[in-house]
Amino acid sequence: MITLGTALAFGGAAIAAALAGVGSAMGVGIAGQAGSGVISEDPDKFGNVLVLQALPGTQGIYGLLIAFIIVLNIGVIDGNIKELSTFQGLALLFSGLPIGIGGLLSGIYQGKVAASGIYLCAKRPEETGKGIILTAMVETYAVLSLLISFIMVNGVKL
Numbered sequence: 001m002i003t004l005g006t007a008l009a010f011g012g013a014a015i016a017a018a019l020a021g022v023g024s025a026m027g028v029g030i031a032g033q034a035g036s037g038v039i040s041e042d043p044d045k046f047g048n049v050l051v052l053q054a055l056p057g058t059q060g061i062y063g064l065l066i067a068f069i070i071v072l073n074i075g076v077i078d079g080n081i082k083e084l085s086t087f088q089g090l091a092l093l094f095s096g097l098p099i100g101i102g103g104l105l106s107g108i109y110q111g112k113v114a115a116s117g118i119y120l121c122a123k124r125p126e127e128t129g130k131g132i133i134l135t136a137m138v139e140t141y142a143v144l145s146l147l148i149s150f151i152m153v154n155g156v157k158l
Helices: 004-041 043-073 086-123 125-155
Strands: none
Touching (some): 004 086, 043 086, 043 125, 086 125
């Protein structure tokens, strides 16, 4: 039987995966638009552009990881769904928020920085590494969001 707590835990998993996934989709899309323009002018820059475009995709992976850990902890994977208390469910719901919100925002902003890095690559190909580093700096906040969500999920005793 699915309790309110269990439903709230599902909500935490959904928030983690959906919001971080949307952030990544938007970020990869922003970078991809910039990349298409650069590649249309110089197809040889595809490799550098692809690296920069791929970077905002990690937030979606982080959100999916937290969602997977939540559903694994509540027994969805093995088919023995646990009946959680409302407080346990709320704790797991709140555990999905850091990576959900952090992934959403950092994915979008990382896509914008990646687009700028792609334009840098177009003008000064020898500086592509600097564009990658600048883009990776935004990743720091997605990783911090992942870390706190992971700690929170593992702090909930079921």
